[in-house]
Amino acid sequence: MITPDRLTLAGALRAFWASMVLHCQLYLATSARVMHLIFMPIMMAFLAILLLKDAPNGSAVFYPIVGVGLGSLWSQLLGIATFSIHWQRGYGTLEMLVSSPTPLVLTMTGYLFAEVLMGLAAMVVSMGLAFATLGRDAVIASPGLFAGGIAVGIFGFLATGVLISSVMTVSRTMIQWLNALDYPMWILAGFMFPAAVLPNWLLPLSYLLPPYWTAKALQDAASGAPTATVVTGWAATLLLALLYFLLAVPCYRLVLRRIRHTAEIAL
Amino acid sequence: MTSSTIPAASLGDRILSYLENSWIAYRALFRWYNPKAYLASKLLLPMEQIIMYTLLGRFTMGPEWVTWVIIGNCVLMAAQNGVYGLVITLGEERFAGTLPLFLSSPGSRFGIFIGRSLVHILDGMLNIVLALLFAALVFRVDFSGTHWGTLAAAITVAAVSTAGFGLLLGSLSLMVRDIFMVMNFAYMSLMILAGVIVPPERLPAWIAWAHSVLPISRSAAVARQALEGVLPSQVAGALGMELVVGAVFVLLGFSVYGYLETGSRRKGKFDL
Numbered sequence: 001m002i003t004p005d006r007l008t009l010a011g012a013l014r015a016f017w018a019s020m021v022l023h024c025q026l027y028l029a030t031s032a033r034v035m036h037l038i039f040m041p042i043m044m045a046f047l048a049i050l051l052l053k054d055a056p057n058g059s060a061v062f063y064p065i066v067g068v069g070l071g072s073l074w075s076q077l078l079g080i081a082t083f084s085i086h087w088q089r090g091y092g093t094l095e096m097l098v099s100s101p102t103p104l105v106l107t108m109t110g111y112l113f114a115e116v117l118m119g120l121a122a123m124v125v126s127m128g129l130a131f132a133t134l135g136r137d138a139v140i141a142s143p144g145l146f147a148g149g150i151a152v153g154i155f156g157f158l159a160t161g162v163l164i165s166s167v168m169t170v171s172r173t174m175i176q177w178l179n180a181l182d183y184p185m186w187i188l189a190g191f192m193f194p195a196a197v198l199p200n201w202l203l204p205l206s207y208l209l210p211p212y213w214t215a216k217a218l219q220d221a222a223s224g225a226p227t228a229t230v231v232t233g234w235a236a237t238l239l240l241a242l243l244y245f246l247l248a249v250p251c252y253r254l255v256l257r258r259i260r261h262t263a264e265i266a267l
Numbered sequence: 268m269t270s271s272t273i274p275a276a277s278l279g280d281r282i283l284s285y286l287e288n289s290w291i292a293y294r295a296l297f298r299w300y301n302p303k304a305y306l307a308s309k310l311l312l313p314m315e316q317i318i319m320y321t322l323l324g325r326f327t328m329g330p331e332w333v334t335w336v337i338i339g340n341c342v343l344m345a346a347q348n349g350v351y352g353l354v355i356t357l358g359e360e361r362f363a364g365t366l367p368l369f370l371s372s373p374g375s376r377f378g379i380f381i382g383r384s385l386v387h388i389l390d391g392m393l394n395i396v397l398a399l400l401f402a403a404l405v406f407r408v409d410f411s412g413t414h415w416g417t418l419a420a421a422i423t424v425a426a427v428s429t430a431g432f433g434l435l436l437g438s439l440s441l442m443v444r445d446i447f448m449v450m451n452f453a454y455m456s457l458m459i460l461a462g463v464i465v466p467p468e469r470l471p472a473w474i475a476w477a478h479s480v481l482p483i484s485r486s487a488a489v490a491r492q493a494l495e496g497v498l499p500s501q502v503a504g505a506l507g508m509e510l511v512v513g514a515v516f517v518l519l520g521f522s523v524y525g526y527l528e529t530g531s532r533r534k535g536k537f538d539l
Contacts, residue, residue, distance in 0.1 A: 032445035051327035183315035193326035
């Protein structure tokens with residue numbers, strides 16, 4: 001019997017890179033998707049800027065703008081986390097993915113990592129628009145910490161996407177709930193307004209979401225909060241991201257076992 | 268009568284056919300839904316949207332704007348059907364393979380075109396009512412001084428004018444590959460420019476004109492006035508104007524549809 005070689009770190013990185021590049025190529029081949037990537041943040045940022053006109057609280061001016069970038073990134077990621085596997089079904093490539101020695105979770109992580117990187121364009125668009133229209137009100141107090149927060153946030157969003165994709169893979173019903181899953185993250189993670197405005201009983205849910213801590217760290221960095229406060233947000237993001245990854249791996253194993261057992265890979 | 272002549276349908280048959288068409292087009296939209304998912308789109312998503320933008324409005328503009336934003340959002344719920352529902356209904360004909368059947372049928376083009384909107388208008392009105400109930404229960408919006416006749420008129424006009432807008436967008440969606448882009452752009456435009464979330468006086472001069480040509484602009488304002496007890500006679504002009512706006516959108520939409528149909532026959536491309 002031929003047994004596949006154990007996956008090495010170099011092999012894993014190669015598979016990760018290949019899936020990432022493939023996803024980028026598929027993405028950029030569809031002009032409508034690229035338009036969407038730029039168009040939604042522009043509309044949302046325009047909305048936020050109009051609402052902020054004559055805002056009484058100067059420190060709050062930048063809050064929704066950062067949130068537009070994060071929220072648009074989330075909406076993109078949720079869509080891909082939900083539909084990636086189903087698109088593979090449509091392309092007829094899912095059987096090959098499942099039967100290849102590369103773990104499915106690794107391939108999906110590559111796809112979603114590419115999605116997060118491209119989703120950062122939303123951040124660039126919304127902030128660019130804010131700088132152009134709000135002028136000196138749109139100031140990032142600690143640019144270094146802000147940049148660090150984005151780097152950390154990539155892992156927070158990625159881990160959330162990977163965990164969600166495993167659930168979406170196993171349940172087709174969940175796809176129908178896709179739109180209903182979008183706004184809750186905008187609200188609970190406090191993208192465009194502080195989560196503190198939510199009822200107290202909802203806050204524990206916010207604390208369990210990596211994007212909440214990412215948003216908090218970025219808002220803190222933008223408003224000039226102490227370094228320790230920002231770093232606490234980074235630590236919480238990374239810790240939860242690790243936990244989400246650890247949960248996603250067995251979830252994917254369960255998914256694969258189930259679809260092999262029921263012979264429903266392509267169904 | 269020769270064998271090739273099609274007998275004219277009676278008026279009763281035509282009305283029945285019109286209603287049947289409307290119902291089939293509406294049901295086809297949700298062909299892939301199960302009841303739970305339908306309820307999610309009907310109840311959960313609108314409620315989430317109201318919560319999200321109410322909290323955003325309160326954070327950015329202050330608590331005094333909460334009711335203003337909530338009522339605007341409730342009226343915008345008509346666009347869930349008027350924009351999303353109708354664009355998918357018309358735009359998906361091409362992907363569902365039913366467009367050639369439609370183009371080759373002897374039925375009245377305008378009747379079928381308008382017929383697509385009937386159930387969406389009723390469903391859009393239901394959307395607004397459910398959203399207002401949610402606003403009363405969760406956000407404690409005070410309806411004690413409401414003139415219900417004015418509110419009912421605002422709800423009806425919002426659903427009708429949005430459906431007119433949707434028929435135009437649905438026709439335009441046949442010209443593009445990505446109908447989701449069309450829908451999202453239209454919905455966001457209503458949200459920003461129609462006085463739903465952003466007060467019209469905050470719009471920059473270069474785009475402020477759009478407020479007066481979009482549906483919902485006037486019906487949302489009238490719905491807010493209804494809460495203050497304003498009589499229907501005092502807002503009849505505004506509502507009438509919004510109906511005119513809706514009618515213009517229907518005519519534009521039908522013209523675009525006709526133009527595309529003529530072009531498709533000339534080029535021999537039934538899928539437009």
